[in-house]
Structures are given as C-alpha cells and as structure tokens.
Amino acid sequence: xxxSAYPALLGILFSGATLVLGQTQDAEVTGDHAECVxxxxxxxxxxxxxxxxxxxxxxxxxxxxxxxxxxxxxLRETQQFVPGGSRTYANQKGSDANNLxxxxxxGVLQAKGxxxxxxxxDYEFIRRASLDLTGRVPKPERVTAxxxxxxxxxxxxYVDELLASPEWVxxxxxxxxxxxxxxxxxxxxxTLRRAEGREAxxxxxxxxxxxxxxxxxxxxxxxxxxxxNSWTQGELNWQIGNRTTGGPAQDNxxxxxxxxxxxxxxxxxxxxxxxxNGRGHLDTLxxxxxxxxxxxxxxxxxxxxxxxxxxxDRAARPDPNIYYWGLTTVRTGTYALNTTTxxxxxxxxxxxxxxxxxxxxxxxxxxxxxxEPLRTAAARLVTTDFNFSRAAVNYIWKELxxxxxxxxxxxxxxERLDPDNPPPAPWTLQPSNAALLRDxxxxxxxxxxxxxxxxxxxxxxxxxxxxARYDGQWDPTWESLHARRLVKRLWAEEVYDAIAQTSNMxxxxxxxxxxxVPNGPVADTRTVQWAMQTxxxxxxxxxxxxxxxxxxxxxxxxxxxRDGSDQQALTLMNNAFVMNRTRSATVAGQDTLLKKHINxxxxxLIDNLYLTVLSRLPNESERATAAGxxxxxxxxxxxxxLLWSLYNKVDFFFNY
Numbered sequence: 001x002x003x004s005a006y007p008a009l010l011g012i013l014f015s016g017a018t019l020v021l022g023q024t025q026d027a028e029v030t031g032d033h034a035e036c037v038x039x040x041x042x043x044x045x046x047x048x049x050x051x052x053x054x055x056x057x058x059x060x061x062x063x064x065x066x067x068x069x070x071x072x073x074x075l076r077e078t079q080q081f082v083p084g085g086s087r088t089y090a091n092q093k094g095s096d097a098n099n100l101x102x103x104x105x106x107g108v109l110q111a112k113g114x115x116x117x118x119x120x121x122d123y124e125f126i127r128r129a130s131l132d133l134t135g136r137v138p139k140p141e142r143v144t145a146x147x148x149x150x151x152x153x154x155x156x157x158y159v160d161e162l163l164a165s166p167e168w169v170x171x172x173x174x175x176x177x178x179x180x181x182x183x184x185x186x187x188x189x190x191t192l193r194r195a196e197g198r199e200a201x202x203x204x205x206x207x208x209x210x211x212x213x214x215x216x217x218x219x220x221x222x223x224x225x226x227x228x229n230s231w232t233q234g235e236l237n238w239q240i241g242n243r244t245t246g247g248p249a250q251d252n253x254x255x256x257x258x259x260x261x262x263x264x265x266x267x268x269x270x271x272x273x274x275x276x277n278g279r280g281h282l283d284t285l286x287x288x289x290x291x292x293x294x295x296x297x298x299x300x301x302x303x304x305x306x307x308x309x310x311x312x313d314r315a316a317r318p319d320p321n322i323y324y325w326g327l328t329t330v331r332t333g334t335y336a337l338n339t340t341t342x343x344x345x346x347x348x349x350x351x352x353x354x355x356x357x358x359x360x361x362x363x364x365x366x367x368x369x370x371x372e373p374l375r376t377a378a379a380r381l382v383t384t385d386f387n388f389s390r391a392a393v394n395y396i397w398k399e400l401x402x403x404x405x406x407x408x409x410x411x412x413x414x415e416r417l418d419p420d421n422p423p424p425a426p427w428t429l430q431p432s433n434a435a436l437l438r439d440x441x442x443x444x445x446x447x448x449x450x451x452x453x454x455x456x457x458x459x460x461x462x463x464x465x466x467x468a469r470y471d472g473q474w475d476p477t478w479e480s481l482h483a484r485r486l487v488k489r490l491w492a493e494e495v496y497d498a499i500a501q502t503s504n505m506x507x508x509x510x511x512x513x514x515x516x517v518p519n520g521p522v523a524d525t526r527t528v529q530w531a532m533q534t535x536x537x538x539x540x541x542x543x544x545x546x547x548x549x550x551x552x553x554x555x556x557x558x559x560x561x562r563d564g565s566d567q568q569a570l571t572l573m574n575n576a577f578v579m580n581r582t583r584s585a586t587v588a589g590q591d592t593l594l595k596k597h598i599n600x601x602x603x604x605l606i607d608n609l610y611l612t613v614l615s616r617l618p619n620e621s622e623r624a625t626a627a628g629x630x631x632x633x634x635x636x637x638x639x640x641x642l643l644w645s646l647y648n649k650v651d652f653f654f655n656y
Contacts, residue, residue: 061403061486062479068487069468071650100443101461104436105482114475117484120467122147124656127615128485129159129459131655132400134167135174135491135532137498140611159459163452169209170532172451174493175399176205179263180222180238183536183555191243194515195523195539196231197324202535204234214449215392216383219264223379229312230325240325243309247342253335254344256304257297257378264382265362266391266412273297275344287415287427292361295350298335299359303368303378306333314515322515329373362387362414387414389441393454397440400458402486403479405437406430432480468656487656489562492550493531495653496543496577500530502613503581503593503643507531511539546577572648582644594639602630605639613646 109116120128126146130138138146146158162168182201185192193201208218227233230240242259244251254274261270269282269289274297282289310326313319335356339347358374359365360381368377382388391412398404406412412430416423419434431437440457447453458464468485479486490498500507508527511534516523534540537552549571551561572578583594597608606626610618618626629638646652 060476060479061488062474062476062484065468065484065487065656066474068650068654068656069470072469072656100439101436101457101463104433104439105461105463108433109481109483112481114478114481114483115472117466117468117470119462119465120485123616124467125155125465126158128655129155129162130615131490131494133159133162133171133455133459134165135171135494135497136167136501138615139501140608140615143611143615155465156456156460159456163456167532168452169206170530172209173202173206174491174532176209176218177202177536178553178555178560179395180205181241181555182237184538186241186243186556188556189243189245191240191245192323193230193237193240194322194324195512196514197234197237197240198535198539199513199526200231200234201237202234204237209451212450212452215444215451216388216449219388220379220383223260223264223382224373224376226327226329226375228326228328230327236325236327239307239327240309244343247344248339249305249333250301250335250339250347251342251344252307252309253301253304254297256307257301260378260382261300261362262410264391265385265387265414266394266406266410267362267387267414268410269413270297270300270361274301285411286413287423288362288413291415295353295356296359296361298337298347298356299365300361300378302335302356302358303360303374305335305358306330306374308333319517322517329375331373386441386445387412387417389444389449390417390437392449393437393440393444396451396454397458400455400464401482402488403432403482405432405434407432407480432482485656487654489550489564490653490655491560491562492547492552493534494655495550495572496531496547498613498652499578499581499647504596505581505590505592507543507577509534509543510541511535512541543577546571546575568653569648572653578644578647582640582647594636594643598636598639602627605630606642609639609643609646613643614649614651616651 106116123143126138126143130136146154151157180201182198182205183193184195184198207213221235222238225233225235225239227236230236239256242252242256244255258271258274261267267288269278269286272278272281272289273292273294275294277294278286278289278292282292306329308328308330310328311323312326314322314324335358337347337349337354337356358367358377360367360378362385363381366381368374372380390406391409394404394406394409394412398407398409406417416427416430417434417437419429419438422429440454443457444450444454463482466483466485468487470484474484478484496507506529508529509531510525510527512523513526514524528534531540531543531547534543537544537547537554540547549565549567551563551565553560581592583592593609593612597605600608603623606623607617610616610622626642629642632638
C-alpha cells in the first residue's frame with residue numbers, strides 16, 4: 001500500500017495524530033544515606049508535585065489534556081443529546097448518598113468560583129466508560145443504539161451493563177495483576193514463581209473478581225496466606241514475591257512489611273523507616289514519616305517474623321531446579337536486632353531491647369490478639385485501618401478519573417488525610433479533596449468493600465461525565481479540582497485489542513503456562529483472544545513486539561506508563577499487526593471491517609469506519625476530505641489508507 005498516495009487525506013486525518021509528549025530527566029536528589037530508596041534509582045517516585053515543579057518536571061495531567069484536546073478537532077458537530085438530557089445528574093439530585101461525589105466536587109468548584117466543563121456527549125461517554133471499565137471500545141451497533149436511546153437513565157444502565165460483563169473481569173484482573181505485581185520471576189532476587197505460579201495467581205484474582213469477593217477479603221487473604229503449593233493456591237504468590245535474598249531473615253520481614261504498607265495503605269515511605277529514622281530524610285515529604293523512627297518499622301516488620309518460605313520440588317516430574325513454594329508459620333520466630341549484613345543497615349540493640357514485639361505503626365501501636373498468628377493479626381489491622389479504604393478508593397479514583405485524590409497514589413501521608421483533624425502549619429491536608437476521600441472511603445466500607453459499587457458510584461457521577469474540552473481560559477491549578485475530564489493514553493493492551501476488535505481480525509496471544517523440564521516434553525501453552533486476557537507482560541510471546549512500545553511495565557521495577565514516544569508512533573504507522581488489518585478484500589475467509597463495508601456508498605463506508613474505530617461519526621470536514629480521496633484513484637486502496645489514518649489519530653489511542 002502506498003501511504004504517500006493521498007497526502008491531502010493523511011494531512012488532515014493524521015495531522016497531529018501521533019503525539020510525542022515532552023520527556024524530562026529525573027531530577028537530581030542527593031542525601032547522606034545512599035542506601036535509602038529515596039536517593040536511589042526510584043527517587044522520582046518519592047518527589048512531591050511541588051518538588052517536580054521546582055525541578056522543571058512536567059507533572060501536569062491538564063497540560064496533556066490541553067495538548068490532546070487541541071488536536072481532536074471540531075468533534076462537537078457529532079454531539080447528540082436525547083430529549084430531557086441523558087445523564088444521571090437529575091436522578092442523583094434526590095439522594096445525598098447517590099450525590100456524594102458531585103456534592104463535594106461541585107461544592108468546591110462553586111466555592112472557588114471555577115466553572116466546570118460542559119457534560120460530555122453520548123458518543124464520548126459510551127467510549128470513555130467502556131474503555132475505563134472494560135478496556136474495550138464499544139461496538140458500533142451499541143454506540144448507535146445508545147445515542148438513539150431516549151431513556152434519561154441510560155448512562156447509569158450502561159455502566160451497570162459494563163460492570164456485569166466478562167470484559168470487566170479481564171480489565172480489572174490486569175489492573176490488580178499490576179498492583180499485586182504478578183509475574184513469573186523477580187529478577188532482582190532470583191525468585192521464581194514460574195509460569196504455573198503466575199497462572200495460579202491470575203486465576204485467584206479472576207475468581208475473586210467473578211465472585212464479587214470484597215476487597216478487604218482479597219487483601220486479607222494475600223497478607224495472611226498460608227499453604228503448601230504456590231502452583232495450586234494462587235494467593236500464596238503475593239508473599240512469595242516479597243522474598244529477599246542476600247541477607248538475614250529480617251530482610252524478608254522488612255520487605256513483607258514494606259510491600260504491605262505500600263500496596264494496601266498507599267504508603268511507600270514506610271520503606272524508608274525500616275532503614276533509618278524518618279527525621280532528616282522525610283521532613284519535606286511526609287509528616288507521618290518525619291515523626292516515625294526505625295523502631296516503628298521494626299514493629300510492623302515483626303508481624304512477619306514467623307513467616308517461612310520453603311521450596312518444594314515438583315513431584316510429577318522431579319527436577320531439583322524446578323519447584324513451587326510453600327508458605328508456613330513458625331510460631332517461635334522473632335524480629336531480633338542482631339544483624340550487621342544484608343540489604344539494609346545493621347540492626348543492633350536499642351538500649352536493652354534486643355527483640356522487637358509486633359506493634360502496628362499507623363495507629364496506637366496495637367499488637368496481635370492472644371493466640372492470633374502474627375500475619376493474621378497484620379492482615380486484620382491493615383484491612384480495618386480506615387486508610388486501607390482511603391488507599392483503595394484512591395487507586396480506583398485515579399484509574400477512572402486519571403488524577404488521584406492523593407497524587408502520587410503510593411505517597412499517602414497518614415497524618416495529613418483527615419479533614420476533621422488537619423495537620424499543624426506549615427503542613428496542609430494532602431488530598432485535593434480530603435472530605436470527598438473520607439466520605440467515599442466510608443461509603444466503600446458501608447457497601448462491604450464492593451469494587452463494583454465503588455466504580456458505579458464514580459462512573460455515574462456528573463463529575464465523571466464532564467467533557468475534556470473546556471470553554472474559556474483553563475487554569476492548570478484547577479487540575480486537582482476535577483473541573484474537566486483529563487485525558488489518558490490507552491494501555492498497551494487496550495490499543496492492541498481495539499485494533500483487533502474494530503478490524504474484525506482477532507489477534508490471539510499464545511502464552512506458556514508450564515515450566516519445561518530440560519530435555520523433557522514441550523511446555524504447555526494457552527491461547528487467549530485478547531491482550532487484556534494475558535496473565536503478565538512477560539507472557540505475551542510474539543504480541544510483545546507491538547505491546548512493549550506502549551510501556552506496559554514489567555511488574556517488578558518498571559511501572560506501567562501512559563506517556564508517549566516516537567516508537568509508539570512508528571508502531572502504529574508500520575507494525576505488521578496494524579498493516580495487516582488495513583487490507584480490504586485480501587484476507588481470505590475473514591469478514592474484515594473493510595471487506596464488510598467496501599461495496600457500500602462512500603458516505604456509508606466513511607461513517608462506518610469512523611463509528612467502528614473512533615466510536616463517533618465524522619464531522620462534515622472529515623467526511624468531505626475522506627470522500628474526496630475515495631473518488632480519486634484506486635478506491636480500495638483509498639479505503640485502506642482511510643482506515644490506517646484512523647488508527648493513527650489521537651482520538652483512537654487516547655481516552656478522553
């Protein structure tokens with residue numbers, strides 16, 4: 001296909017399509033303790049937004065939104081509103097509980113004199129909600145039916161439809177796979193879950209979501225997990241991932257405590273105080289951290305001091321190098337201050353204290369109940385901590401609303417979250433809307449830690465349904481107020497699946513699901529139809545060449561990212577996965593998108609391509625340009641070029 005044959009078409013449809021966002025280097029941070037993670041390779045994670053701004057790093061979601069919206073063009077021509085309005089707003093007015101989010105968001109906007117954006121169109125809403133909740137773009141016939149529907153409750157009903165779909169499970173199994181760091185191996189420690197462990201962990205996550213397991217129960221099971229076989233008991237694999245090598249047992253206990261604090265309480269700063277006192281290191285980052293000592297870190301780590309990880313040789317095909325894991329409790333274990341080697345600074349007696357008793361560091365220092373296993377006690381204390389609910393709400397809020405109420409989401413400061421007990425000056429409340437975070441966390445608890453209930457609360461709010469476009473002059477300082485929709489680039493898996501779905505040419509992914517014995521039979525595999533159904537970034541075989549440029553992360557030391565790059569642009573323009581799906585009638589036996597519409601009128605062809613790929617109709621300028629290209633030269637090739645250009649538009653690979 002000669003992509004240069006239609007410069008006018010590509011010039012308009014592809015103009016500004018591939019956005020390469022500004023890249024910034026990590027800011028220089030120096031300190032006395034080189035072993036502290038704040039001063040190491042991950043130091044950027046610990047920078048506050050103020051620090052980022054002072055160092056010239058662009059941390060603004062609203063700047064990205066302004067850039068993308070400026071490239072979307074005149075899409076307002078396609079907006080259609082049903083008589084009486086199509087939003088949930090009117091219904092929510094009647095109940096303070098249902099209006100929880102909007103009461104806080106619009107109350108603050110009114111108090112600050114900030115005008116919110118208009119509500120988004122039906123075309124944009126159905127695509128936004130579908131991607132946010134299921135990771136898939138809506139099918140064209142569903143878009144048409146939704147836009148034509150005159151039911152004023154249709155948006156809330158559509159949210160319920162998405163939450164009940166199997167695709168919802170796929171999307172959130174990927175999300176929690178990221179959060180819980182499910183992968184085959186942890187290279188830094190040489191810890192091997194292997195494909196069997198990864199698959200078992202994935203199955204546990206999927207079944208938990210399918211069964212509607214409360215989130216506090218999910219967390220409890222991961223923290224307190226005990227069993228003999230990590231290949232059959234999936235929840236064991238989270239603690240196995242916290243294994244630390246090269247030092248004494250206390251290194252393991254410290255890592256379990258640190259991972260628990262970060263994953264379930266959003267407190268990555270805890271990892272600092274198991275190395276040294278917070279004062280002098282966290283003074284500008286965390287009021288809680290500044291006031292915490294290494295003894296507080298020891299106290300929480302002591303809850304994990306009776307944990308034993310044991311390698312078990314595989315019985316079916318014995319091989320000393322291939323094993324699963326057991327996780328048991330040794331009731332005589334203690335946290336002793338007697339180390340001089342390992343991954344953290346020496347642990348030495350403090351006065352007469354040589355063994356540290358378990359003490360929860362995020363409250364009144366509570367310990368285990370009489371006879372209660374220590375990790376069970378840790379799970380109980382964490383999942384009943386109000387900040388556990390705050391952290392969970394903040395994770396989900398960020399995924400659906402782009403910017404967390406506390407940002408970054410793993411930097412929550414326990415002493416700066418409560419609007420009823422604000423911190424002393426010069427400290428300020430950390431959340432952008434502390435009262436909303438408090439009330440939404442309480443609502444999450446009151447609804448039994450139900451993830452779908454939380455997502456429904458957010459996705460049916462008027463705040464969620466605001467447009468990304470903003471009439472008038474936008475002030476970047478309003479970003480944290482959620483006065484408009486903030487855009488985000490699609491996940492790698494969402495881009496892949498959207499191309500496979502809309503082209504009607506599936507892209508099955510073959511994953512290895514077992515460990516091959518040297519000189520033994522070939523390892524087992526499993527084929528899934530969608531990238532969103534893969535169990536980890538390391539399990540994607542040939543699909544990885546397309547997915548990796550979109551920064552899916554590795555679930556170890558590289559986080560999932562949403563920024564752009566030249567490689568993403570080149571992938572969308574040239575990768576065979578895209579090119580093969582822009583053919584019209586050359587795919588034998590496959591009812592592709594182009595093959596289905598190529599013999600229709602020009603207007604029908606153009607409208608169907610736009611509706612299928614972008615979930616909207618073209619505006620008149622886009623339609624005229626496309627029609628002009630179709631009537632000159634080879635029509636089939638022009639149609640292929642049109643489809644290719646749609647896959648390269650910003651409104652395809654951004655969620656707005």
